[in-house]
Structure formats: C-alpha cells, structure tokens
Amino acid sequence: xxxxxIIPSDKxxxxxxxxxxxxxxxxxxxxxxxxxxxQTMMRISRKAERExxxxxxxxxxxxxxxxxxxxESKILEPIKMKIDIIGIENIxxxxxxxxKSMRVLIADDEIEILSLYKEFLESKGREVITATxxxxxxxAYKRFNHNQSENYFDVVILDQKMPFMTGLQxxxxxxxxxxxxxxxxxxxxxxxxxxxxxxxxxxxxxxxxKPFSLDVLDYMINNSEIFERLEKININQEEKDxxxxxxxxxxxxxxxx
Numbered sequence: 001x002x003x004x005x006i007i008p009s010d011k012x013x014x015x016x017x018x019x020x021x022x023x024x025x026x027x028x029x030x031x032x033x034x035x036x037x038x039q040t041m042m043r044i045s046r047k048a049e050r051e052x053x054x055x056x057x058x059x060x061x062x063x064x065x066x067x068x069x070x071x072e073s074k075i076l077e078p079i080k081m082k083i084d085i086i087g088i089e090n091i092x093x094x095x096x097x098x099x100k101s102m103r104v105l106i107a108d109d110e111i112e113i114l115s116l117y118k119e120f121l122e123s124k125g126r127e128v129i130t131a132t133x134x135x136x137x138x139x140a141y142k143r144f145n146h147n148q149s150e151n152y153f154d155v156v157i158l159d160q161k162m163p164f165m166t167g168l169q170x171x172x173x174x175x176x177x178x179x180x181x182x183x184x185x186x187x188x189x190x191x192x193x194x195x196x197x198x199x200x201x202x203x204x205x206x207x208x209x210k211p212f213s214l215d216v217l218d219y220m221i222n223n224s225e226i227f228e229r230l231e232k233i234n235i236n237q238e239e240k241d242x243x244x245x246x247x248x249x250x251x252x253x254x255x256x257x
Contacts (some may be wrong), residue, residue: 014054061232107137134165
C-alpha cells in the first residue's frame, strides 16, 4: 500500500540540513574547528560525518556531549531556527513523491495474539510480516532484507519468551545484520527484560510491557521520539553504570512524548 503526499525531497532536505549545520559551525569555529568537532562526534557515535550532519536529532544529542550546556543557546537554537524555515519553504514546493507504508516484522508464539496484531496494524495501513518463534523471525528478516539497498523493516517487534530462540537471541542476530534496526521487545517483565537487554546487548532498546492495548502498540511503532531518546542514551552511555542506564530508559518508556 502506498500513499501520495506533498513533502520535500528527502535527499534535498538532508542536503539543506547539512549545509546549515556545516555553515553554522564553520562560522563559529572556522574550518579547522569544524573538522575537530566532527572527528570528536564521529568517535563518540561511531557514525560517519554525513550521517551526523544530515540528522539534526543525532547532531543535537552529540552536541550536548561535546559543548555542554552552551550547546542549546549558542549552537542548536540558531540551527533549529534555520531548519524550521526551510521546512516551511519546502511545504510550498508541492513535490509529490511516493511514500511506502511502514513495514513491520512481528514475532510471537501465541498465534491468536499474532493474528490480532497483524489484522489491527494492517487496518492502519502497515505492511506486516509475522513469525511464530525467534528462529523463524530471524529467517524472515534475512529473507526480506536480502539484496535490499535500504532496511526493509521499519521496526521489528519481538516477544521475549518464545520457543527455539528467545526475542533477545533473535535481536542479537538481527542487530548483527543491521545495528541500526529499530526493535521493540514485548514482555510481561519490563525491568527484568531491560536488564537482560542491557547486559547482553549493552544497548538501550524499547520495551512494551504486556498486556498492552493495540492502540499503545501502534503508538510505540509511530513514536520516533522514543527511539531518538533511546539513541541519545546509547550515544552517551559509556560513562554510565547499568543502574543509571536503567533509570534513564525507564524514564523514556514511562514518559513518552
């Protein structure tokens, strides 16, 4: 299923964002200063310069770690203001592009619940692939991502307790294929699952506590802010102990914006 909307070209918009971020930093710190800042951000995030300067949310998270408290008023506010302006300008360009519906992979060994998830999400316009255990989920992930130039699935939802391979074990294999894949764990034991994920993966990942309503599931899938806030925790987690990480993740999950 596809949807036609009037939005700016994603590539063009990212180029505009990179121009703004580069220009602002060079104006403030010069060309050499810009290079030094980028090297620091790339080292912290393990991401390429292009990824950082075309993603304002990622840049903002790194900026706080590099510049401290002054980053908000001195750097981020001027950049955000300029990005908002180009966003408004692009609305009036009326460039029609095809937007693919969100693709979701769900693994749960309770077939009736799995069918319920699938029917509900498809009614919301999602493309849904299901698997009844962790092993089948990983196989499906590999099959649909084979020879894909971009990630096939926007989000993967994993029941933690499944036969043959748990959700956590499946997540390990999926993240080995694509470390940036968005994953949501479904578990009846929120804190226990978070602790297992942090211990095994050393990564902040979304967890939705069972039982949950279908509307909550749809909200989690669509709430990019949750994934962005978790990614900030991952970027800045090296200096924190596991208790502090747990506290920060719980705050994100229990107080979604």
